[in-house]
Amino acid sequence: MPNGVEEGMEAEGGDHREISVAEFFEKNKHLLGFENAQKSIITVVKEAVDNSLDACEQDDILPEVHVIIDEYDDEKCRVEIRDNAIGLDRETIPKVFGKLLYGSKFHKLQQSRGQQGIGISASAMYAQLTTGEPVTVYSKQEGEPCHKFVVRIDTEKNEPEILEDEIIEPESDEFPGDKDYFFDHGTTIEMNIEAKYTRGHHSVRNYLKHTAIMNPYARVVLKEPDGNKIEYPRVSKELPEKPKEIKPHLHGVELGVVLRMVDNSNARTVSSFLQKEFTRVGRTSAEQVCEEAEIESGRRPNTLDKDEVEDLLKAAENVKLQSPPTDCLSPIGEDLMEKGLTKELNPEFTETITRKPTVYKGNPFQVEVGLAWGGDIEDEGSFEELRYANKVPLLYKKSACVTTKAIENVSWNRYNISQTGNRPQGPLYISIHIASVWVPFTSEGKEAVANYDPIRKEMKLALQEAGRKLGKYLKRKERREIQEKKKRQLTSYAKEMAPAIAALADEGNEAEMEDKIQQLVQNDYNPEQL
Numbered sequence: 084m085p086n087g088v089e090e091g092m093e094a095e096g097g098d099h100r101e102i103s104v105a106e107f108f109e110k111n112k113h114l115l116g117f118e119n120a121q122k123s124i125i126t127v128v129k130e131a132v133d134n135s136l137d138a139c140e141q142d143d144i145l146p147e148v149h150v151i152i153d154e155y156d157d158e159k160c161r162v163e164i165r166d167n168a169i170g171l172d173r174e175t176i177p178k179v180f181g182k183l184l185y186g187s188k189f190h191k192l193q194q195s196r197g198q199q200g201i202g203i204s205a206s207a208m209y210a211q212l213t214t215g216e217p218v219t220v221y222s223k224q225e226g227e228p229c230h231k232f233v234v235r236i237d238t239e240k241n242e243p244e245i246l247e248d249e250i251i252e253p254e255s256d257e258f259p260g261d262k263d264y265f266f267d268h269g270t271t272i273e274m275n276i277e278a279k280y281t282r283g284h285h286s287v288r289n290y291l292k293h294t295a296i297m298n299p300y301a302r303v304v305l306k307e308p309d310g311n312k313i314e315y316p317r318v319s320k321e322l323p324e325k326p327k328e329i330k331p332h333l334h335g336v337e338l339g340v341v342l343r344m345v346d347n348s349n350a351r352t353v354s355s356f357l358q359k360e361f362t363r364v365g366r367t368s369a370e371q372v373c374e375e376a377e378i379e380s381g382r383r384p385n386t387l388d389k390d391e392v393e394d395l396l397k398a399a400e401n402v403k404l405q406s407p408p409t410d411c412l413s414p415i416g417e418d419l420m421e422k423g424l425t426k427e428l429n430p431e432f433t434e435t436i437t438r439k440p441t442v443y444k445g446n447p448f449q450v451e452v453g454l455a456w457g458g459d460i461e462d463e464g465s466f467e468e469l470r471y472a473n474k475v476p477l478l479y480k481k482s483a484c485v486t487t488k489a490i491e492n493v494s495w496n497r498y499n500i501s502q503t504g505n506r507p508q509g510p511l512y513i514s515i516h517i518a519s520v521w522v523p524f525t526s527e528g529k530e531a532v533a534n535y536d537p538i539r540k541e542m543k544l545a546l547q548e549a550g551r552k553l554g555k556y557l558k559r560k561e562r563r564e565i566q567e568k569k570k571r572q573l574t575s576y577a578k579e580m581a582p583a584i585a586a587l588a589d590e591g592n593e594a595e596m597e598d599k600i601q602q603l604v605q606n607d608y609n610p611e612q613l
């Protein structure tokens with residue numbers, strides 16, 4: 084009973100109390116991809132591997148990621164993920180793994196796999212919730228000691244609780260990384276979770292295979308619970324161009340965000356606020372926006388009220404501004420995409436298209452499409468779809484995803500590909516990638532991309548372009564096959580026709596010859612009967 088509260092009397096605020104974000108997601112873990120034991124293990128691996136790849140690319144490191152899974156009880160697994168990325172410093176480690184909504188990417192407009200600062204701490208929370216075990220982290224930065232932390236989340240406070248904090252010597256048996264693959268820098272995470280390790284479409288294995296296709300410059304190794312080791316090899320030493328950070332664009336930024344920016348900005352005038360805080364706003368366009376909004380451009384930004392900020396945003400719509408710069412994007416590119424598809428699928432034909440960057444709601448994005456046909460790909464009726472957002476495979480909620488809608492909007496039979504309803508058929512993989520500084524996911528679980536018109540349109544155009552090339556290839560192949568068939572038919576009669584043609588060679592004109600050939604065919608090529 085709280086101090087000063089008599090029995091039968093309610094505390095101030097009655098039943099009401101603040102809920103921490105960790106408590107919220109503990110109760111609503113399904114929102115983050117922890118619906119059941121089968122899906123949860125994929126989510127944990129995905130969150131860790133995405134972070135490893137992000138952290139490698141951030142420092143131009145060719146990624147090496149090891150995923151080790153052991154079953155230790157009925158529906159319980161020990162999951163270990165090791166990477167050779169930049170590593171984390173001592174102060175940051177407990178917060179990354181023991182505090183939800185803590186990360187380095189949320190405030191940046193720059194393409195990355197993670198964006199929310201939830202993924203890995205939510206995985207640690209899931210481990211704690213389902214097995215009662217804390218997470219163990221080893222992290223080493225180049226030239227620094229290796230730190231070991233054992234961390235729990237205090238869900239009521241959404242704060243880390245450190246159970247162990249020590250330095251591990253490289254000679255010690257505890258040093259992460261069996262001596263086969265010692266990483267001088269990187270992070271190893273170990274957690275025990277309720278999990279069901281399966282194979283098939285929705286599995287860790289499939290997730291890693293899809294990851295390997297879109298990240299062919301990474302080497303990924305999976306050790307399955309039965310000891311089976313699968314290697315997804317690196318086939319390129321070339322990392323995609325590193326994305327740059329950009330500022331928001333006035334066409335697309337939301338009112339609440341600008342109100343906060345106004346409060347936090349140290350710009351002295353509205354004009355300089357617009358130029359400093361937004362991309363593609365120069366002196367002239369800033370003055371134009373102010374004039375259009377009928378706001379004095381020399382005023383202090385923090386004197387603007389809500390309605391005036393709204394007027395500024397409306398005015399900006401009528402001022403022509405250059406599209407945001409697109410070097411904040413890091414598409415994988417046509418060559419690397421082809422390498423990825425080829426190494427994992429071994430098809431007979433591949434076509435890849437990277438579209439030019441464009442913009443939705445002020446956010447730059449870029450679409451890439453790859454079609455892989457035949458070869459080792461089996462014809463199981465319908466095609467296989469590979470969906471990616473910022474190089475991360477999306478395995479769930481296919482029907483809610485813009486990629487699926489775009490595929491269904493294409494008339495595949497125009498490209499010699501048969502269709503059932505609006506879905507293409509045949510030994511076909513369709514991979515679609517959206518790269519963006521802010522991917523519009525339909526939920527926190529980041530499983531499907533929202534069906535926005537500009538995004539669907541770009542995807543459809545890329546699919547049509549690749550489809551046309553596949554169609555041409557299939558047409559050429561069909562023609563070649565018909566010719567081959569004709570040749571095979573003719574040559575299969577060569578033995579019978581040879582004596583007949585030889586007998587006819589010296590005789591009569593063409594009409595007579597044709598007549599005689601007809602007769603020959605009728606008489607089973609027997610020249611005696613002519």
Ligand SMILES: Nc1ncnc2c1ncn2[C@@H]1O[C@H](COP(=O)(O)OP(=O)(O)OP(=O)(O)O)[C@@H](O)[C@H]1O
Nearest residue numbers: 134138179186187197198199200201202203204270
């Ligand atoms: N293996 C790692 N190496 C280096 N830094 C890491 C690693 N794992 C996580 N981090 C850091 O921890 C932060 C939090 O990671 P977390 O997975 O919780 O969120 P996120 O990746 O930022 O976003 P999201 O929730 O969308 O995945 C990251 O932003 C990154 O800075």
